[in-house]
Amino acid sequence: MTSDAGSENKLIAERRKKLDHLREAGNAFPNDFRRDAIAGSLHAAYNAHSAETLAEEAVRVSVSGRMMVKRVMGKSSFVKLQDRSGQIQLFLQRDGIGADLYQDFKKWDLGDIVGASGTLMKTRTGELSVAVDELVLLVKSLRPLPEKWHGITDQELKLRRRYLDLIMSEETREVFARRSQLIKFVRNYLDSLDYVEVETPMMHPIPGGATARPFETFHHALDKTLYLRIAPELYLKRLVIGGIERVFELNRAFRNEGLSTRHNPEFTILELYQAYAQCEDLMDLSESLLREAARSICATTTIEYQGETVDLGSPFARVRFEDTLTSAYPSLDPSSLRDPEALGRLCEAEGIALPKQAGPGKMQFELFEKRVEDSLRNPTFVTQYPAEVSPLARRSDADSYLTDRFELFICGREMANGFSELNDPEDQADRFHAQVGAIEDGDHEAMRYDEDYITALEYGLPPTAGAGLGIDRLAMLLTDSASIRDVLLFPQLK
Numbered sequence: 001m002t003s004d005a006g007s008e009n010k011l012i013a014e015r016r017k018k019l020d021h022l023r024e025a026g027n028a029f030p031n032d033f034r035r036d037a038i039a040g041s042l043h044a045a046y047n048a049h050s051a052e053t054l055a056e057e058a059v060r061v062s063v064s065g066r067m068m069v070k071r072v073m074g075k076s077s078f079v080k081l082q083d084r085s086g087q088i089q090l091f092l093q094r095d096g097i098g099a100d101l102y103q104d105f106k107k108w109d110l111g112d113i114v115g116a117s118g119t120l121m122k123t124r125t126g127e128l129s130v131a132v133d134e135l136v137l138l139v140k141s142l143r144p145l146p147e148k149w150h151g152i153t154d155q156e157l158k159l160r161r162r163y164l165d166l167i168m169s170e171e172t173r174e175v176f177a178r179r180s181q182l183i184k185f186v187r188n189y190l191d192s193l194d195y196v197e198v199e200t201p202m203m204h205p206i207p208g209g210a211t212a213r214p215f216e217t218f219h220h221a222l223d224k225t226l227y228l229r230i231a232p233e234l235y236l237k238r239l240v241i242g243g244i245e246r247v248f249e250l251n252r253a254f255r256n257e258g259l260s261t262r263h264n265p266e267f268t269i270l271e272l273y274q275a276y277a278q279c280e281d282l283m284d285l286s287e288s289l290l291r292e293a294a295r296s297i298c299a300t301t302t303i304e305y306q307g308e309t310v311d312l313g314s315p316f317a318r319v320r321f322e323d324t325l326t327s328a329y330p331s332l333d334p335s336s337l338r339d340p341e342a343l344g345r346l347c348e349a350e351g352i353a354l355p356k357q358a359g360p361g362k363m364q365f366e367l368f369e370k371r372v373e374d375s376l377r378n379p380t381f382v383t384q385y386p387a388e389v390s391p392l393a394r395r396s397d398a399d400s401y402l403t404d405r406f407e408l409f410i411c412g413r414e415m416a417n418g419f420s421e422l423n424d425p426e427d428q429a430d431r432f433h434a435q436v437g438a439i440e441d442g443d444h445e446a447m448r449y450d451e452d453y454i455t456a457l458e459y460g461l462p463p464t465a466g467a468g469l470g471i472d473r474l475a476m477l478l479t480d481s482a483s484i485r486d487v488l489l490f491p492q493l494k
Helices: 002-023 037-045 051-059 099-105 155-160 161-170 168-190 234-242 280-297 320-330 340-351 360-375 423-439 453-458 471-477
Strands: 062-074 074-085 084-093 113-122 128-139 215-217 225-226 247-256 267-275 302-305 309-311 317-318 381-382 404-411 414-418 464-470
Touching: 002 302, 037 062, 037 084, 037 128, 051 113, 062 084, 062 128, 074 113, 074 423, 084 099, 084 113, 099 168, 155 161, 161 168, 168 247, 168 267, 168 471, 234 247, 234 267, 234 453, 234 464, 267 280, 267 453, 267 471, 280 381, 280 404, 280 414, 280 464, 280 471, 302 471, 320 360, 320 381, 340 360, 340 414, 414 471, 464 471
Parallel strands: 084 128, 317 381
Antiparallel strands: 062 074, 062 113, 074 084, 113 128, 215 225, 247 267, 267 464, 302 309, 381 404, 404 414, 414 464
């Protein structure tokens, strides 16, 4: 046992003894205190008041929260009490709360949760405070908080004990407040455009809607294998077929993939579908949504992200997928852009391992991810992806090799993916069959054949466009967070 661990265990033992004394004295966890004010509201309403005005008004309040700072100075003491909105100072005097209670208070510890009632005042330094005349210990904290000035320096501990990180870090609390604001903004934005929010199943009999390896589970009553959803797409498009012409879901999706600064096995994604629209319409919508989200949450459309300036106020760039490849690979002759042999040699030179059935579209996509993706720093829509890597997207009328699809990249990261939806049931069936062939060749991320979805398409899907936007990655961007783990309250850890 290290000396630090030994010291902590000693402190915990001492606090447990204090709790034992509280139990002996009566109810150690009272629940009859009722607060009527919080720190942030008090500061907003009374910070500008002078000490004389507060004395005249004699505003009485009851506050409660966690004791973060405690300074005992003889017969007087100061406490910083933290609640959901911030901190408020308590001013305690022995004569104000009584000698016995004051003596008990001196034994209380940082981290304890207390309730206090009194009148508002200003100290000699001008700090808004509560002159306490009633005080109660609501919860005894058995574990010591980290040292105040350094906080939690162990990043792993911050993630594994997020509750402790939230107690100690105003910055962390602000990150998750902004994330909550983002989700509210998205809902309100789409509601203003007459979209309907829905909930679709999280357990699927057939994994679909994206190319990803699913998590499997087993339902004993049904005696069947089910899959945690990798995307809600096929269910949402069934709803468009049913007549819900504008639909969205803020959903939790699950993909059995590795961990990284951009990937977590479960994540939040916005998916939306609009009948009688094209992918260009949803490019415009996605651009507007990001711009207005930044304006609403950050109060500016020019934000800083990890040392880079990101301009969300100017029109986003739009480039064709194949044009990015010819720019990134000058040796790739445009006439050989779809030549499997030329692409295969380039993939080999890049050290890219390809599945057996990989065609030119798959090869192009691997080269794009290898060399192009990270170079897209400014907001950029990449358009017209190969059909081979876009099994649910509508083929381009001008070139059947390509699809009416886009992906949005910012700071080298994919933020959104959308396309004009494939509504030809026979073409969709053929592409599902091709995906099944890829599974047989060892591609664990390929899609399965969904017969019911084909049946639904045969009733007629209107011309429709859809898009998915990663809420976690957008939260990273709007909070200047380097890792997806920083915007997930409880990320998966090794």
